[in-house]
Amino acid sequence: MQAERKSPPMSTELPVEAPAAAPEKTPPPGSLAPLIEAKGLRRTFGATLAVDDVSFNVQRGEILGFLGPNGAGKSTTLRMITGLIAPDQGQARIRGIEISEDPLSAREGFGFLPESIPLYDEMEVVDYLRFVGGARGLSGTDLEDRIAHLGARLGLSPMLRRQCGTLSKGFRQRVGLAQALIHDPDVVILDEPTNGLDPRQIIEVRDLITELARERAIIFSTHILQEIAAICTRIIVINSGRLIADGTPEELTGEDQGGWRVVVSGKALGDSECAELNFGPGVSGAPGETEHDWKGQGTPDLEDLSAAIEAHGAKLVSVEKSRETLEQAYLRLTGARGGQR
Incomplete structure (x- = not known):
């Protein structure tokens, strides 16, 4: 659902410091159900078969790296999982909810950082995050505390009163991360999250993703092999629309x-x-x-x-x-x- 392009009510108050960290989420006792499920996903565009029978699960605590050549079907697979396009066959579930049957409930459970970040350039960062948070059902103190926490955690606090259109590529990327995390989702899907960041910021984002994965399921798509090797607990490789490998980095590189x-x-x-x-x-x-x-x-x-x-x-x-x-x-x-x- 595309948000109407207009500025939300402007608030004059600005969060100035991060509150104490919220307690970690605790999975229900005995809960082993995957947070992300893809079963037999298939998608064609005219005569072109883009994705063919792709299936995988992602459990809480996993960071799944997505690899594949140009045109392999990675982006199409992510778009089906997030409900942006419908599969011709197969199912995608977030927290057990079939996204084609109940898209709004499924989308409440994940945050998505696309490769091209949809920022409103004329809006200040804090008001953009208030806008996104409001669309995600947050308001009042809960929303302001969440903005303050993410501002401190992502190094955005000094930029909250800057217009999005004046930000460097690295700070735009951080705002994109903040909007994906604003509602504290169980599932986080990141497409090129370190794009435009300097080496120190890349390390900080790696640390953040590792921290988030302790209580969430994360899909991490990048074209940088070193990033996948440094952070992912599991890797899948897609080629010509088919899943051709699924394993830990050690398993995939285990040939003597x-x-x-x-x-x-x-x-x-x-x-x-x-x-x-x-x-x-x-x-x-x-x-x-x-x-x-x-x-x-x-x-x-x-x-x-x-x-x-x-x-x-x-x-x-x-x-x-x-x-x-x-x-x-x-x-x-x-x-x-x-x-x-």
Whole structure:
């Protein structure tokens, strides 16, 4: 349902500080029903089959990463789950409610951050959030407290009196997150939530999503593989409209490559040092760490290897069996040669 484009009643009061954190939601005892259910979703556009028999569930506490090439059917699947378009076949449920049968009740249970955020540029941020909150059934102190809490949590407090049209891309993204969370939903669906954010803000949003997932179900769609690997507890891959993989990051990248991976910290090793140590070129790993393929024969001797690395000013972190990266697994599954959206 499209909201009428007009400004809500303007309030002169501005929330200035966040109230104490609300108590965490507690699932009903013994409740194991998934918060998101997709069963046999199918959708065509003319002669084009966009989504074909896609089924999956998302439980409370899960962060589900959505991956797939351009045109794979990711956005169409999300649009069917959120009720923006109807499936030709299949069902989508939010908190057990079939969205095609009771769309208003189903939509009360989720917040959605689309890739293109529908802001009213002439409205101040605080009034935009009041408008969205009012449409979500909030009012009075409850609404003002929620705006203050999200303003503090998302770093929006200094921007609440700014017009949406004057915000940078990063702050527009934060306002989009705030509108998705304004009614404290059980289900959060995020399409490119870190788009336009700087590295520090990306880390903050990752932390927020991880915190939210303790008591919610989250779908996280992005074209950045590192984001999926850093935050998601489970990943599904869609290609040519069909679901081709569903598992944890460890399960999807679990193929043994028959070699060894050496992780070092501290100084980045140069080409000549890598050659002396029998290392392949370094690739970035966790913050402050670099990963190298072991090019030597047999199994590396940990004591000798550690001493040799320290002689070059770095430190050995770990040696483990070499496995696929998420990027390698993704390319293997989709047969792709480049990136995806």
